[in-house]
Amino acid sequence: MAGPSTIIYTHTDEAPLLATYSFLPIVQAFAGQAGVELETRDISVAARILAQFPERLTPEQQVPDALAELGRLAEEPTANIIKLPNVSASVPQLKAAIAELRAQGFDVPDYPEAPATDEERDVRARYDRVKGSAVNPVLRQGNSDRRAPGSVKAYAKAHPHRMGAWSPTSQTNVATMTEGDFFHNEKSVVIPADDTLTIRLVADDGTVSVLKSGLSVLAGEVVDGTFLSVRALRAFLAAQISRAQEEGVLFSAHLKATMMKVSDPIIFGHVVETFLPAVFEQFGDSLRAAGVSANDGLGALLAATESMTDGEAVRQAVADGLAAGPALAMVNSDKGITNLHVPSDVIIDASMPAMIRGGGKMWGPDGKEHDTLAVIPDSSYAGVYQAAIDDCRAHGALDPATIGTVPNVGLMAKAAEEYGSHDKTFEIPVAGRVEVVDGTGEVLFAHDVEAGDIWRACQTKDAPIRDWVALAVRRARLSGTPAVFWLDAHRAHDLNLIGKLEQYLPEHDTDGLEIHVMAPAEATAFSFARMRAGLDTISVTGNVLRDYNTDLFPILEVGTSAKMLSIVPLMNGGGLFETGAGGSAPKHVQQLVEENYLRWDSLGEFFALAASFEHLAQTTSNARAQLLADTLDRATGTFLDQDRSPGRKLGTIDNRGSHFYLALYWAQELAAQTTDAELAAAFGPLAAALAASEAQIVEELLAVQGAPAEIGGYYRPDPELTSAVMRPSATFNGALASL
Structure with a gap:
């Protein structure tokens, strides 16, 4: 387990992982001078897969279960973890990672779509521990405090990003x-x-089957149950397909098939089937025989047709179905990748803000932007996006140069709410009644369900709710900003949370504070009105809205959610520091492999690192750690003032160049500070060397651009190859080594 002066820096996936190969050596060199150690733990999807099957691997291939270790560490008062964005693997992503690992010589089993034996059921259970939001519930043993740092907000106001124009007649x-x-x-x-x-299903014929047993709950815990009627879902989807066609707008579906790893892939499959009914009516049997699941998307279906005897007929039926329906929103119109190709391609919290920022338009099959019908089946939070659209339609696009900010305090500790529902979500096999029963046999609540319905239960423990209320009051007090609890009294779960808010709010000094309770759509309109007036508003939300709002508002305010300061004060005293979103990471990896250019912006890592150093200083009385935090903050300010973030095209500095400039400014700040003469003397020569070699280092970094880069894998890149690609400047590497 890590010591008190140790920071754990997570190895994750895709572009954040590539950036780590460039940035982490800098951080380790700088931090080492202050007696701070940075250790890594690999929680990538590939490492999580390998950790599940040690008995199938050679001793050299086996990897520790780093996620389980960090879960234990998160409960310790000394925890200090920097968590980068990781892949919340959908089934297609999981299958791709498995195929890559097998090709690399790791004897991991194939993913069983329909496990029929005990061995297959065991394999499936292990993979279920890997897919979806497997990481966050383990590490997030505290509630969330996310906001745009002042330096980022100031930069956005001085250099406003492009916003698409909104028409008052937008459809x-x-x-x-x-x-x-x-x-x-x-x-x-x-x-x-x-x-x-116990959760049980009492079938219409009287047969009782246990869906979940041994579900431990604590006094004061909020327990919910609900279901999505598939009959109602398919009727709704059919109506929206017709509506989109009648209105002449694009059809797009927006789900969370990564985090909601059980329910939303099933919903996505129903969207695919409802959009192309003739394909599944005519070829359902042969598609099933080929192992095709609509839940995996149109891309997997089309790929499977290559080996089907009637593959050409299936492809033609798909083409006919697409031509007969409304135009689909596109992920990549140049490559023909539609909204329905891959469930993890269109993630609601990234796709909806991008649409709103873009003037309410998405790309169509013709390569042009069009108005869109955004289909969000469950209505729990859909009103947030409709309220944002209504505001922009009435008042035009927001102006990043003048608008206020909407930070977030999010309830997420102990796997709160929907994101903790995965082991309690079921596709109902037969019609009947789902009952939640307590230890005495009393039925707490029940639902009448039909075959195919999606039923789920959620838990929200009392201690995290109490901590969430306290954190919201503390943030409102520190910032002098109104706080709005986004709770809907018409929703059963929220009504119970309102009761707890009324119980716990009096425990705090709220004199002079402005605290409101509003339903999400109302809170959205309220926050947008204040933003337009240049005013700030704290959104205090549950776990899913935390995810949605910390993309929606940052994307509108500062152009990206990757530049947010994301702190999780762990409930036992430790700290978890998150570095932003990873939604655009796959495109960045593709560009690196094709052009040796990485556009990923590590600004979120800079902010998280400074906060981590500061937390370490406060908990261990390490004055040098505080100096690292203070000088890194000032260096990041210079970094923004000098516009050293990665450029958008070849010939400009990319992620690696941005790391060089941060190192230069950070070394200069450490050399110039007068608090610690020994530390200043240690960094003086490095600051001078980097400044003197700036032109040469930049030339070496730019020289590699334009040619393909070999990293040895997507989900598990080769460390030596990747390090060589991400550290191409011998001059910079040598200067850093001298420290």
Whole structure:
């Protein structure tokens, strides 16, 4: 386990991992001078897969279960973890990672789509521990404090990013269910005492099957159950497909098939099937025989047709179905990748803000932008995006140079709410009644369901709720900003949270504070009105809205969610420091491999690192760690003032060049500070060497651009190859080594 002066820096996936190969050696060299150690733990999807199957690997191939270790560390008061964005693997991504690992010589099993034996069920259970939001619930043992740092907000105001123009006649809208969805079917209870619950299905023929047993709950815990009616879902989807065609707008579906790893892939599959009904009616049997699941998307279906005897007929049926329906929004119109190709390609919290920032338009098959019907089946949070669209349609695009900011305090500790539902989400096999039963046999609540319905339960423990209220009051006090709890009294779960808010708010000094409770759509309109007036508003939300809002508002305010300061004060005293979103990471990796150019912006890493140093200084009385934090903050300010973020095209500095400039400015700040003469003397020669060699280092970094780069893998790149690609300047490497 890590010591008190140790920071854990996570190895993750895709572009953040590539950037780590360039940035981490700099950080380790600088931090070492202050007696701070940085250790790495590999929580990438590839490492998580390998950790599940040690018995199938040679001793040299085996990897430790780093995620489990960090889960234990997060409970310790000394925890100090910097967490970079990781792949929340959808099934297609998981299968791709498995195929890559097998090609690299790792004997991991194939992913069983329909496990039929005990061995296959065991393999599937292990993979289920890897896919989706496997990482965040383990590490997030505290609630979330996310905001745009002042330097980033100031930069955005001085250098506003492009915003698409909004027309008052825009036909873009959100379509969401008005009945039969998770919102409308939700039931919620507060558990009176520690207990163990059972979830069971009582079929119409009287057969009882246990869906989940041994479900431990604590006194005061909020437990919810709800279901999505597939009959209602498919009727809704068919109506929206017709509506999009009638209105002449693009059709797009927006889900969270990564984090909601059980429910949303199933919903996505229903979208695919409803959009192309003739394909599945005519070729359903042969598609199933080929192992095709609509849940994996149109891309997997089309790939499977290459080896099917009637593959050409299936492809023609798909083409006919696409031509007969409304135009689909595109992920990549040049390559023909539609909204329905891959479930993890269109993630709601990234795709909807991008649409709103772009004037309410998405790309169509013709390579042009069009108004869009954004289909968000569950209505729990869909109103947030409709309210944002309505505001922009009425008042025009937001102006980044003048608008206020909307930071977030998010309830997420102990796998709160929907993101903790995966082991309690079920596709119902037969019609009947799902019951949640307490330890005495009393039915707490129940739902009548049909075959194919998606039923789920969620838990939200009392201690995290209490901590969440305290964090919101503390942030409101420190910032002098109104705080709005985004809670809807018409939703069963939220009504119970409102009751707890009324219980815990009086524990705090709220004199002079402005605190509101509003339903999400109302809170969105309120926050947008204040933004336009240049005013700030704290959004205090549950776990999913935390995810949505910390993309929506940063993307509108500063152009990206990757530049947010994201602190998780762990409930036992440690700190988790997150570095931003990773939604655009796959495109960055592709560009690096094709052109040896990495556009990923590590600004989020800079902010997280400074906060981590500061936390270490406060908890270990390490004055040099505080100096690292203070000088890194000032260096980041210079970095922004000098516009050293990665450029957008070849011939400009990329991620590696941005790291060089941060190192230069940081070394200069450390050399110039007068608090610690020994530290200043240590960094003086480095600062001078980097400044003197600036032109040569930049030339060496630019010289590699334009040619393909070999990194040895996407999900598990080769460390030596990747290090060589990400550290191409011998001059810079030599200067750093001298430290």
